[in-house]
Amino acid sequence: MxxxxxxxxxxxxxxxxxxxxxxxxxxxxxxxxxxxxxxxxxxxxxxxxxxxxxxxxxxxxxxTGIDNFARMFEDERLMKSLAVTFQYVFISVPLQLALALLLAVVLDRGLRGLSFYRSAFYLPSLLGASVAIAMLWRQIFGVDGLVNAVLGWFGIEGQGWISSPDTALGTLMVLNVWTFGSPMVIFLAGLRQIPAMYYEAAAVDGANRRQQFWRITMPMLTPIIFFNLILQIIGAFQSFTQAYIVSGGSGGPVDSTLFYTLYLYQRGFANLDMGYASAMAWLLLVIIAAFTAVNFWASRFWVFYDDQD
The missing domain is CATH 1.20.5 (Single alpha-helices involved in coiled-coils or other helix-helix interfaces)
Structure with missing residues (x-):
């Protein structure tokens, strides 16, 4: 042929x-x-x-055309839910990633029983969004909860952390930070991929551990940090169970835990305003897409890859 x-x-x-x-x-x-x-x-x-x-x-x-979208600009509770959600995302996600990276660096030093610690630290990520943990969290930060009991040992009078508008959202942030296991495991995998010869060369040049971390570890981990950042921001915007259980579905006290998804649920299933709730869902999609697009655009300035010059 x-x-x-x-x-x-x-x-x-x-x-x-x-x-x-x-x-x-x-x-x-x-x-x-x-x-x-x-x-x-x-x-x-x-x-x-x-x-x-x-x-x-x-x-x-x-x-009704675009009436549902026009109503959003006059909805004070929607604006409040956006403010609460943005505060929750912008504070809890960086703290969660910082804690996850810190523990990943500690575990990467070769501790005994690494598999046990890795599994134990990963467990909160599996349970953190569950109803059981949210109910447990409500008890821990209640008036007669564990937090106030510990404070009582030091002679400090506790308060109702869940019932106070000044601290209710903070308890949910602590819960989100506690679920650091998933990004920690990803950070740990990234640390294991950094060639040891970089650290050996830096040690020969006289760099200490702090300098090695900021000049080698952090630049090499920026793709992993970026990946975790995108995932955790998307997950934080979609948080619902924690606020629903802790506040009893009301978003209180004084709408201090009124997440956007919780308010969407209230409008759709409590008020039977499904058209407006659908419009809210698409607004959330646009917000998440916008934050993701901004992060991808900004990544060119701080994320470094091995194949870059």
Whole structure:
């Protein structure tokens, strides 16, 4: 067969074995595509359509144009929920990542029982968003809770940390910081990937541990920091269970724990204003997308990769 004939044969149909493999691949991927269409894309399309309607779940939706989006600018509780959520994200996420990085650096020094510590520290990430932990948190920071009991040992009179608008949101921030396990494990994996020869060369040049950390560890970890930052910001914006359980679903006291997702739930399922809730959901999507886009744009100034000059 000539070279031209071989080329035409390669461009033709794939061999029978390859066709069978392709069919098998599509067969195994079919449940995922079906779930994507029915569980993700379908509800998203329905939510987008409902955001332009007035719908109370009891009667057919009625088209109202952009009225739901216009109402947002006059909704004081929505603005309050945004302020609470932004405060929660901007304070708790950096503290969580800082604690996760600190413990990852400590564990990277080769402690005995590393697997145990890694599992123990990762456990809060699995349980932190659960109803049980939120209820436990409510008891810990209650008037007769563990925090006030410990303060009583030192002669300090405690307070109702959950019932005070000045400290209620802070308790939820502490809960989010406590779930540092997931980013810590990712940081630890990143630290293990930094070549030891960099530290050996720096030690020969007389660099101490602090200088090695800021000149080698941090620049090499910036892609991991960026990855964790994106994930934790998205997760923090979507936080719901903690505020719902701790505040009893009200967002109190005085709306101090009124997360955006909690207010969305109240409008959609408590007030049966599903059209407005759908519009709120799309606003949240835009906010998360905007923060993600800004982080990707800013990453060019502080994230360094091995293949960069």
């Amino acid at each position: 000539s070279a031209l004939g071989e080329l035409r044969a390669l461009k033709g149909k794939p061999p029978g074995r390859q066709r069978k493999q392709n069919r098998a691949a599509f067969l195994f991927l079919a449940p995922w595509f079906l779930g994507l269409a029915l569980i993700t894309l379908g509800p998203m399309a329905a939510s987008f359509a409902l955001s332009f309607t007035r719908y109370n779940l009891l009667s057919p939706p009625r088209f």
